[in-house]
Amino acid sequence: MANQSLTEIITKMLTNNKFSALKEMLSEMNVVDIAQAMEEMESENQVRIFRLLPKDSSAEVFSYLDSDIQEYIVDTITGAELQFLMDDMFLDDAVDFLEEVPANVVTRVLAHTNPETRNLINKFLKYPENSAGSIMTIEMAAFPESYTVSRAITEIRKTALDKETIYTCYCTDSQRKLVGSVALRRLIVSPEDTVIKDIMYDDEQLIYVNTLDDQETVADIARKYDLLSVPVVDNEKRLVGIITIDDIVDVIEEENTEDFEKMALLLPSEDEYLKTGVFTLTKNRIVWLIILMLAATFTGQIIEGYEDKLSAFAGLTACIPMIMGTGGNSGNQTSTLIIRGLSLGTIRINDYFKVLWKELRVAIICGIILAIANFGRMFILREITGNDISNSVFIVVCLAMLFAVIIAKTLGCTLPILAKLLHLDPALMAGPLITTLVDTITLLVYFAIANAILTI
Amino acid sequence: MANQSLTEIITKMLTNNKFSALKEMLSEMNVVDIAQAMEEMESENQVRIFRLLPKDSSAEVFSYLDSDIQEYIVDTITGAELQFLMDDMFLDDAVDFLEEVPANVVTRVLAHTNPETRNLINKFLKYPENSAGSIMTIEMAAFPESYTVSRAITEIRKTALDKETIYTCYCTDSQRKLVGSVALRRLIVSPEDTVIKDIMYDDEQLIYVNTLDDQETVADIARKYDLLSVPVVDNEKRLVGIITIDDIVDVIEEENTEDFEKMALLLPSEDEYLKTGVFTLTKNRIVWLIILMLAATFTGQIIEGYEDKLSAFAGLTACIPMIMGTGGNSGNQTSTLIIRGLSLGTIRINDYFKVLWKELRVAIICGIILAIANFGRMFILREITGNDISNSVFIVVCLAMLFAVIIAKTLGCTLPILAKLLHLDPALMAGPLITTLVDTITLLVYFAIANAILTI
Numbered sequence: 012m013a014n015q016s017l018t019e020i021i022t023k024m025l026t027n028n029k030f031s032a033l034k035e036m037l038s039e040m041n042v043v044d045i046a047q048a049m050e051e052m053e054s055e056n057q058v059r060i061f062r063l064l065p066k067d068s069s070a071e072v073f074s075y076l077d078s079d080i081q082e083y084i085v086d087t088i089t090g091a092e093l094q095f096l097m098d099d100m101f102l103d104d105a106v107d108f109l110e111e112v113p114a115n116v117v118t119r120v121l122a123h124t125n126p127e128t129r130n131l132i133n134k135f136l137k138y139p140e141n142s143a144g145s146i147m148t149i150e151m152a153a154f155p156e157s158y159t160v161s162r163a164i165t166e167i168r169k170t171a172l173d174k175e176t177i178y179t180c181y182c183t184d185s186q187r188k189l190v191g192s193v194a195l196r197r198l199i200v201s202p203e204d205t206v207i208k209d210i211m212y213d214d215e216q217l218i219y220v221n222t223l224d225d226q227e228t229v230a231d232i233a234r235k236y237d238l239l240s241v242p243v244v245d246n247e248k249r250l251v252g253i254i255t256i257d258d259i260v261d262v263i264e265e266e267n268t269e270d271f272e273k274m275a276l277l278l279p280s281e282d283e284y285l286k287t288g289v290f291t292l293t294k295n296r297i298v299w300l301i302i303l304m305l306a307a308t309f310t311g312q313i314i315e316g317y318e319d320k321l322s323a324f325a326g327l328t329a330c331i332p333m334i335m336g337t338g339g340n341s342g343n344q345t346s347t348l349i350i351r352g353l354s355l356g357t358i359r360i361n362d363y364f365k366v367l368w369k370e371l372r373v374a375i376i377c378g379i380i381l382a383i384a385n386f387g388r389m390f391i392l393r394e395i396t397g398n399d400i401s402n403s404v405f406i407v408v409c410l411a412m413l414f415a416v417i418i419a420k421t422l423g424c425t426l427p428i429l430a431k432l433l434h435l436d437p438a439l440m441a442g443p444l445i446t447t448l449v450d451t452i453t454l455l456v457y458f459a460i461a462n463a464i465l466t467i
Numbered sequence: 468m469a470n471q472s473l474t475e476i477i478t479k480m481l482t483n484n485k486f487s488a489l490k491e492m493l494s495e496m497n498v499v500d501i502a503q504a505m506e507e508m509e510s511e512n513q514v515r516i517f518r519l520l521p522k523d524s525s526a527e528v529f530s531y532l533d534s535d536i537q538e539y540i541v542d543t544i545t546g547a548e549l550q551f552l553m554d555d556m557f558l559d560d561a562v563d564f565l566e567e568v569p570a571n572v573v574t575r576v577l578a579h580t581n582p583e584t585r586n587l588i589n590k591f592l593k594y595p596e597n598s599a600g601s602i603m604t605i606e607m608a609a610f611p612e613s614y615t616v617s618r619a620i621t622e623i624r625k626t627a628l629d630k631e632t633i634y635t636c637y638c639t640d641s642q643r644k645l646v647g648s649v650a651l652r653r654l655i656v657s658p659e660d661t662v663i664k665d666i667m668y669d670d671e672q673l674i675y676v677n678t679l680d681d682q683e684t685v686a687d688i689a690r691k692y693d694l695l696s697v698p699v700v701d702n703e704k705r706l707v708g709i710i711t712i713d714d715i716v717d718v719i720e721e722e723n724t725e726d727f728e729k730m731a732l733l734l735p736s737e738d739e740y741l742k743t744g745v746f747t748l749t750k751n752r753i754v755w756l757i758i759l760m761l762a763a764t765f766t767g768q769i770i771e772g773y774e775d776k777l778s779a780f781a782g783l784t785a786c787i788p789m790i791m792g793t794g795g796n797s798g799n800q801t802s803t804l805i806i807r808g809l810s811l812g813t814i815r816i817n818d819y820f821k822v823l824w825k826e827l828r829v830a831i832i833c834g835i836i837l838a839i840a841n842f843g844r845m846f847i848l849r850e851i852t853g854n855d856i857s858n859s860v861f862i863v864v865c866l867a868m869l870f871a872v873i874i875a876k877t878l879g880c881t882l883p884i885l886a887k888l889l890h891l892d893p894a895l896m897a898g899p900l901i902t903t904l905v906d907t908i909t910l911l912v913y914f915a916i917a918n919a920i921l922t923i
Contacts, residue, residue, distance in 0.1 A: 041672045043692050168656050178634045178651070178695075195634070195651065200624050216497045234720070236499050237713035239634075239695065256712050257693035260719065264690070267723045268807055271730075275803035275898065276796065283813040284804050285821065289828045296800050297833055300793060301840050307792045308844060311785035315854075318785075322778045329767035329774075332906060335788065336763045337756060339795075340732065340899050344752050347731035348740050351724055357739040365741065372745045377753055384757050388764060398771075416756075442731065442898050443796050450788060 017044070018051040025056055030063060038065045046075035054080075058087045070096055074104035077286070078111035085116055093123040102128070103148035103258065106135045110145075143229050144222035146262065147243045147252030152180040156190055156211060161203035167195070179240050181250055182211050189242055189250040192217055219244050222251060229254055230262045231356065270354060274347070274441035276303070299443070306447045310335075313454045320458070324465055326389070326400035330408045331454070337381060338415035338453045339446035345370055345423030346445050350437045353427060363428050370420045378416035382409040407464050411457040418456065419449045473500070474507040481512055486519060494521045502531035510536075514543045526552055530560035533742070534567035541572055549579040558584070559604035559714065562591040566601075599685050600678030602718065603699045603708030608636040612646055612667060617659035623651070635696050637706055638667050645698055645706040648673055675700050678707060685710055686718045687812065726810060730803070730897035732759070759899060765907045766791075773914045780921055782845070782856035786864045787910070793837060794871035794909045795902035801826055801879030802901050806893045809883060819884050826876045834872035838865040863920050867913040874912065875905045 024033045037045060037060070045064070049057050049072070061084055064072055073081060073096060085093060097105060097120065109117050109132065121129050131149065138144030152170075154163050163180065180198065182191040191211035201210050219242045220229050233241050233256065241259070243252045269279045276299035280287055314321070314331070321328045349366065352358030358366065386409050393400055423445055427437035480489045493501060493516070501520070505513050505528070517540055520528055529537060529552060541549060553561060553576065565573050565588065577585050587605065594600030608626075610619050619636065636654065638647040647667035657666050675698040676685050689697050689712065697715070699708040725735045732755035736743055770777070770787070777784045805822065808814030814822065842865050849856055879901055883893035 039672065041674070041692065164655070199620070199655075216495065218497070234716055236497065237716075239712065256695070256716075260690055260693075260712075260716065263716065263719060264811065268811070271727075271803055271807050274727075275800045277800050277803065284808045285814060285818060285825075289825060289832070292825065292829045293832045293836075296797070296829070297836055300796055300800075300833060300837060303796050304789055304793045304837060304841060305844060307789035308848070310788040310792075314788070315782075315785040318778070321784070322774070326771075328777070328784065329771040331787070332766040332770070332791065332910075333760055333763035336766075336903065336906065337760045339902075340756055340759050341752070343899060344731045344733050344756075347727055347733065351727045352740045355720065355724070358741060362741060369741075369745060369748065373748045373752070376745070376749045377756060380749075380753055381756060381760060385760060388761060392764070443799060446795070447792065450792065454788075 018048045021048055021060065022052060022056060025059055033060075034063050034065075037063055038068075042068050042071045043075055045072050050077060050080060054083050058084055061088070062092075066095075067099075070099035070101075070104075074100060074108065078108065079286075081108050082112045082116055085112070085120060090123050093120065094125075097124045097128065101148055101150055102131060102135065103146065103150075106132060106145070109136065138222060141226045142222060143220045143224045143226060143241075143243050143254060144252070146226055146229070146258050147222070147254045148258075149252045151240075151242075151253040152195075153183060153250055154180065154207070156182040156184060156206075156208040158207050159203065160198055160201045160205045160207065160210070163193075163198060163207055164203075167198075179238075179253075181242050181253070182207055183250055186247075187250060188248045189217070189219055189244050192242065217242075220254075221246070226262045227266050230259050230266060233259045234263070235356075266354075270350070270438045273436060273438035274350065276439070276441070276443045303443060303447050307450070309451050310454055313451065313458065317458045317461075320461060320465070324401070324404055324461070325398060326404045326408070327461060330411075331457070333385070334408065334411050334415050334457055335450045335453055337412060338419040338449040339442070341374070341377065341416045342419030342423040342445040342449045343442035345373075345420045346427055346441050349424050349427045350441060353431055353437045358428075360428055360432050363425075366424050366428070367421070370424045371417070374417040374420035375413075377420075378413035381416060382412045385409055385412050403464055407457075407461045410460050410464075411453070414456045414460070415449070415453040418452050419445070422448060422452075474504045477504055477516065478508060478512060481515055489516075490519050490521075493519055494524075498524050498527045499531055501528050506533060506536060510539050514540055517544070518548075522551075523555075526555035526557075526560075530556060530564065534564065535742075537564050538568045538572055541568070541576060546579050549576065550581075553580045553584065557604055557606055558587060558591065559602065559606075562588060562601070565592060566596075594678060597682045598678060599676045599680045599682060599697075599699050599710060600708070602682055602685070602714050603678070603710045604714075605708045607696075607698075607709040608651075609639060609706055610636065610663070612638040612640060612662075612664040614663045615659065616654055616657045616661045616663065616666070619649075619663055620654060620659075623654075635694075635709075637698050637709070638663055639706055642703075643706060644704045645673070645675055645700050648698065673698075676710075677702070682718045683722050686715050686722060689715045690719070691812075722810075726806070726894045729892060729894035730806065732895070732897070732899045755899070759903050762903045763906070766910055769907065769910045769914065773917070776914070776917060776921070780857070780860055780917070781854060782860045782864070783917060786867075787913070789841070790864065790867050790871050790913055791906045791909055793868060794875040794905040795898070796875075797830070797833065797872045798875030798879040798901040798905045799898035801829075801876045802883055802897050805880050805883045806897060809887055809893045814884075816884055816888050819881075822880050822884070823877070826880045827873070830873040830876035831869075833876075834869035837872060838868045841865055841868050859920055863913070863917050866916050866920075867909070870912045870916070871905070871909040874908050875901070878904060878908075 021033065049060055052060065057080055061069060073084065109120060121132065124132065135145065152167055154166055167180070178195045180193050180195060181189060182193060184190045193207060193211040197210055218232060218236055218238065220232065222243055222245055229241055232238070240253045240255045242250055243254060245251050272279050278295040278298065280291070280295055349358060386405060389400065389405055389408065392398070426440035426445060430437045430440050477489065505516055508516065513536055517525060529540070565576060577588065580588065591601065608623055610622055623636070634651045636649050636651060637645060638649060640646045649663060649667040653666055674688060674692055674694065676688065678699055678701055685697055688694070696709045696711045698706055699710060701707050728735050734751040734754065736751055805814060842861060845856065845861055845864065848854070882896035882901060886893045886896050
């Protein structure tokens with residue numbers, strides 16, 4: 012709410028040409044809030060605000076804007092303004108922005124970038140999507156391990172405000188290979204003539220990733236070791252960049268969103284929901300919907316094969332949705348826990364038999380409770396409605412319920428771990444897929460039990 | 468794998484009494500890796516390793532251990548060792564640990580803590596679970612805004628290694644109220660005689676939370692503004708603590724896990740899956756399983772009411788699971804996207820009509836495609852099996868399919884937003900609950916269409 016009225020105030024000030032007051036106001040505002048307010052304005056006002064921003068924060072505000080607004084601004088501003096913007100932006104933000112806009116915009120931007128940055132950007136754009144290289148920044152504090160503390164601090168003082176983070180400094184040997192790290196807090200409490208080599212964390216404790224490692228690996232490492240930044244090295248172990256915690260937090264949320272989507276059998280989306288078109292949304296959903304619908308053919312065929320029996324015994328058909336539903340819900344619960352555990356690393360492939368044994372016991376207890384509850388439900392229903400469902404049907408339904416839960420929980424823990432073993436994504440083995448499988452198997456068991464107990 | 472063999476090596480060294488070598492080895496290892504290796508050992512070896520740890524890292528290793536191991540260690544070590552451990556541990560880690568262990572252990576620990584820390588711990592233990600107060604730490608860099616840069620840096624140098632983070636320093640007025648913040652990077656590049664007040668970010672740009680705010684709020688704020696730490700104030704706006712990014716990352720993962728669990732209709736679990744007992748797992752699952760099973764009674768009753776019609780027209784019964792399944796899957800996809808959007812803040816309650824309009828269009832396109840695919844499926848099936856399903860049944864099933872998708876997607880976007888409006892947790896309005904609702908409504912529609920088109 013607060014932000015909306017802020018947008019209105021700014022718009023009013025623009026309309027009434029109160030530029031100098033607006034400039035003052037913007038210089039007191041947080042860059043994230045400015046970006047958010049800009050996103051709610053009309054395009055031409057966005058550019059006008061952008062031009063009123065203090066010179067030292069315009070690049071930062073720009074990097075928080077959505078790519079469509081970024082594109083519009085770049086299209087509108089002059090070459091000189093563009094050059095200033097590109098000089099001032101952090102390299103990783105510039106790369107993020109260029110990855111999202113059309114090729115002609117990239118060309119125009121690169122034409123207004125100095126040759127050195129241009130080469131770097133081109134190199135960054137070549138790293139595979141979601142690799143450590145594609146999200147790293149080269150603005151970091153790094154110096155040879157042979158420096159003294161005072162020389163290192165002087166170096167940092169000279170360049171600190173250009174760095175994404177200076178709180179962990181990285182140390183290199185004469186071949187620019189990564190050999191250690193030292194926290195700024197340690198630097199400032201150490202005597203000035205100490206050699207960095209003597210106070211740095213050295214190789215054995217040093218944690219780093221390769222440019223080609225997946226961003227998920229980076230996030231896992233940063234989370235595990237509580238790091239503020241992770242250094243990135245090339246194949247020769249030369250330090251090429253760092254990934255900072257704010258980008259890592261974004262990766263964590265991105266990977267979680269992807270898991271949520273996969274578990275609902277959606278193709279992962281590139282954009283936020285409200286910014287995704289109807290056709291993309293449809294495309295992301297329809298594939299799995301068709302596959303699962305066709306898979307349900309088997310269920311239909313099974314029911315058709317038993318139609319005589321179903322109509323001969325009252326209550327048998329009516330219980331199908333309940334048994335299938337309970338099976339599906341049981342499987343969904345288990346697979347969700349297992350998928351989440353696999354993704355957080357608290358469950359490993361080796362734990363399979365431990366997990367299975369746990370799930371089997373849970374399934375038997377849940378199954379028995381549900382069977383009893385169901386018996387009660389059917390009994391009360393018979394008393395109320397006076398239907399003529401026989402006791403043998405009661406037994407068939409309750410037994411099927413027990414087996415449905417056992418089957419569902421077994422599949423729910425087996426399939427995600429099997430997927431992991433086969434290097435597939437466990438998140439696909441979630442509710443919808445498990446439910447469809449459980450439906451078919453449960454029905455077969457249901458009718459097999461019915462066949463054995465009920466005789467026409 | 469690497470960690471497992473590490474545990475084996477350490478265990479062997481212990482067995483062969485190679486204590487001094489082991490001590491050397493431990494002093495070169497990362498504290499997180501030591502904790503992980505310890506968790507895989509037998510209890511008595513855990514304590515032996517703990518005693519071999521370098522004095523300056525034992526408290527840190529301790530804070531990374533699971534609470535059952537922490538409890539065992541505290542039970543085993545001497546009073547003097549316990550006192551040393553408590554003196555050295557960060558307050559927030561100490562509170563985390565005490566929140567997990569039984570009351571008698573808490574009493575023993577507090578008896579070996581100095582009175583000042585004991586009072587603080589008791590105060591912290593009173594903050595509501597998951598509040599900002601319960602996860603904050605008081606080890607922070609804070610000084611009056613009237614200090615000069617050189618005095619501030621001297622202060623930091625004196626105490627830096629005791630602080631959880633010194634990278635953002637907080638500034639207070641004469642009443643200890645929070646009035647600003649200054650990054651260490653800015654401190655070290657500013658002239659020594661500058662007054663802090665002149666270089667700090669002041670009140671308007673300052674972001675802070677109250678002790679009673681929910682931890683989710685803290686995580687949202689830190690993520691939005693890319694903060695390394697968030698200051699916590701009491702009701703008088705006095706600075707009482709900070710929450711650092713490593714704890715915020717844990718909160719983010721915790722909240723995501725809770726969402727995953729709620730969306731599968733599991734009661735949220737306290738512990739990791741492998742550490743949770745069978746009865747707790749059962750208890751967390753059975754409640755919703757019973758509720759949903761009983762809710763499926765309606766579906767059963769509807770089917771029973773239409774049994775005559777179902778047996779009169781071949782193919783009608785066989786298509787029930789497919790229509791219900793497709794409805795459930797469609798609703799699950801939509802609700803997952805909406806719940807995730809609400810939780811990340813990319814969808815707000817005000818967006819409801821935008822969302823609904825989007826979903827209706829997606830539903831109609833998906834529904835038509837699925838209806839056509841289904842028509843093809845039934846047609847091919849009839850050619851192959853030579854069943855006698857009539858064309859009118861084809862039409863009934865395809866129409867029902869279209870309506871099922873529309874109903875499912877409407878409910879899938881409406882219920883989570885409605886929940887948010889009513890201050891309930893949108894995550895509960897996920898697949899399983901939506902599926903059960905969609906099942907019932909879809910069946911009613913299916914039979915209504917059947918009634919209208921097919922006449923016995």
